[in-house]
Amino acid sequence: MRRGFAGGGRPQRPYPRAPMAPSFPTLTLRGGPPVHPYVYSKRVMSADRSMRDGDVVRVLTREGKPCGFGFGHRGSQVAVRMLSYDPEVVPDEAWLRARLAAAEALRRDVLRLPEGTDAWRVVHAEGDGLSGLVVDRYARTAVVGLFSLGWFRRSEELARVLREVLDVDTVVLRADEKTERQEGFQAPAPPRVRPVRIRERDVAFEVDPAGGHKTGFFLDQRENRARLSALARGRSVFDGMTYTGGFALAAALGGARTVRGMDLDEEAVAQAQRNLALNRLPAGTTVRFDHGDVFDALRAYIAGPEAERPEVLVVDPAKWARDRAGLGAALAKYRDLNRLALEAVRPGGLVLTCSCSGLVSEEAYLGVVREAALDVRREVRMLSVTGAAADHPVAGAFPEGRYLKAVFLAVGAPGSGPGRSPGAGAPPAWEGRRGRRRRGDAAEPGHEDGAGPPDGGGTDDA
Numbered sequence: 175m176r177r178g179f180a181g182g183g184r185p186q187r188p189y190p191r192a193p194m195a196p197s198f199p200t201l202t203l204r205g206g207p208p209v210h211p212y213v214y215s216k217r218v219m220s221a222d223r224s225m226r227d228g229d230v231v232r233v234l235t236r237e238g239k240p241c242g243f244g245f246g247h248r249g250s251q252v253a254v255r256m257l258s259y260d261p262e263v264v265p266d267e268a269w270l271r272a273r274l275a276a277a278e279a280l281r282r283d284v285l286r287l288p289e290g291t292d293a294w295r296v297v298h299a300e301g302d303g304l305s306g307l308v309v310d311r312y313a314r315t316a317v318v319g320l321f322s323l324g325w326f327r328r329s330e331e332l333a334r335v336l337r338e339v340l341d342v343d344t345v346v347l348r349a350d351e352k353t354e355r356q357e358g359f360q361a362p363a364p365p366r367v368r369p370v371r372i373r374e375r376d377v378a379f380e381v382d383p384a385g386g387h388k389t390g391f392f393l394d395q396r397e398n399r400a401r402l403s404a405l406a407r408g409r410s411v412f413d414g415m416t417y418t419g420g421f422a423l424a425a426a427l428g429g430a431r432t433v434r435g436m437d438l439d440e441e442a443v444a445q446a447q448r449n450l451a452l453n454r455l456p457a458g459t460t461v462r463f464d465h466g467d468v469f470d471a472l473r474a475y476i477a478g479p480e481a482e483r484p485e486v487l488v489v490d491p492a493k494w495a496r497d498r499a500g501l502g503a504a505l506a507k508y509r510d511l512n513r514l515a516l517e518a519v520r521p522g523g524l525v526l527t528c529s530c531s532g533l534v535s536e537e538a539y540l541g542v543v544r545e546a547a548l549d550v551r552r553e554v555r556m557l558s559v560t561g562a563a564a565d566h567p568v569a570g571a572f573p574e575g576r577y578l579k580a581v582f583l584a585v586g587a588p589g590s591g592p593g594r595s596p597g598a599g600a601p602p603a604w605e606g607r608r609g610r611r612r613r614g615d616a617a618e619p620g621h622e623d624g625a626g627p628p629d630g631g632g633t634d635d636a
Contacts, residue, residue: 199222201221201234203235206235206236206241207235211255214252215250227249228323230245232261247323271335274336278340285564293310293372296316301566316342326361346364364383377423396565398526398528398580403424405524406433407430409431412475413433413434425486427455429459430459437463447463469514473518480521486519488527488528489511493531515546521586527580540581555586557583
């Protein structure tokens with residue numbers, strides 16, 4: 175017996191095929207084979223009544239021709255997360271082991287990440303053909319982000335295979351509340367584990383695998399931290415939304431003259447202080463971390479003497495666009511933040527402005543930066559527009575997986591750029607405090623940190 179998703183119906187002209195084992199519930203599409211990792215519910219004609227949410231299902235075309243496998247979910251807008259597009263390749267344990275081994279080999283053998291770090295993203299959801307799954311390595315600890323009921327149901331198998339394939343001692347399983355609510359499961363709280371010390375080039379960090387935001391650290395900014403480190407040498411730096419000091423410490427170890435990091439999360443600031451203590455600073459470099467609101471700090475720089483303004487300024491906020499309903503408000507907040515950053519940096523200085531909101535396209539974010547420059551009449555030159563590090567690959571079939579925007583800007587003096595005509599009206603601005611930093615359950619790539627419904631659930635990210 176079959177039960178339809180939206181009206182139902184039986185497949186026409188069943189495609190003749192030999193029986194295949196093992197047996198899987200089948201789900202029949204309204205048209206041809208999927209070309210995207212997400213099969214939305216409106217594309218589903220019918221599904222076996224025996225199918226449970228989170229089951230691996232055999233996907234059939236309208237004609238009944240097998241076209242792959244995925245995790246089925248009746249209650250989700252994403253009815254199937256595709257795992258295999260080959261009807262002969264079953265996503266069993268052997269398949270999982272091969273996928274994980276290929277993902278790790280890309281990082282080790284192709285990207286050669288161990289030459290510079292012992293922390294990287296092993297699995298980036300759709301980017302590695304494992305929709306709804308994120309795995310980050312921190313030395314000999316693997317932290318797993320579960321963004322699908324299917325992966326939650328296979329979590330014991332997943333942890334066992336990860337230990338074997340990655341040769342790690344500890345596997346920590348995590349899921350955010352939004353995913354649990356959308357997918358219909360509740361993961362047990364991860365057990366407390368000791369902080370893990372990692373290295374990134376010459377910088378040491380301590381990561382909390384069970385309690386930090388996302389999986390404990392923002393691995394996606396690794397290459398941008400390296401670039402900023404080189405640009406910061408001999409300059410004064412302000413790292414807004416510093417979290418545990420990533421950009422701040424990269425700048426300090428790169429030879430910045432003075433570095434100030436700030437975050438509204440007291441626990442993050444405390445961890446940044448501990449990370450500072452792990453590192454030996456170059457002679458003449460000073461670093462301090464403050465608990466405070468970055469918006470207030472930027473306004474204070476603008477109101478103060480020009481000589482006290484930073485020469486390099488970083489703003490890397492939380493995921494502000496969490497769903498389409500909040501997209502307009504998020505763009506206004508980004509515009510206000512960028513306006514303040516462009517005014518607060520010393521003339522001739524550098525700004526690195528970032529957005530990890532997958533719902534905000536690169537085009538839209540660059541538009542926000544241009545509008546902010548018009549608001550303050552500052553000339554800006556875009557030196558580079560980058561994204562997540564290479565261990566966060568983007569699948570050709572999933573271009574929305576490119577979620578992180580990082581824009582390096584050279585900023586001119588006040589009045590150096592074009593502006594608005596008198597009476598054009600003030601730009602929309604977001605005023606007020608943004609609350610405790612929660613970049614943590616950020617997009618799945620394309621929506622944070624990989625693999626959720628189009629209105630922003632899922633990884634980040636992740």
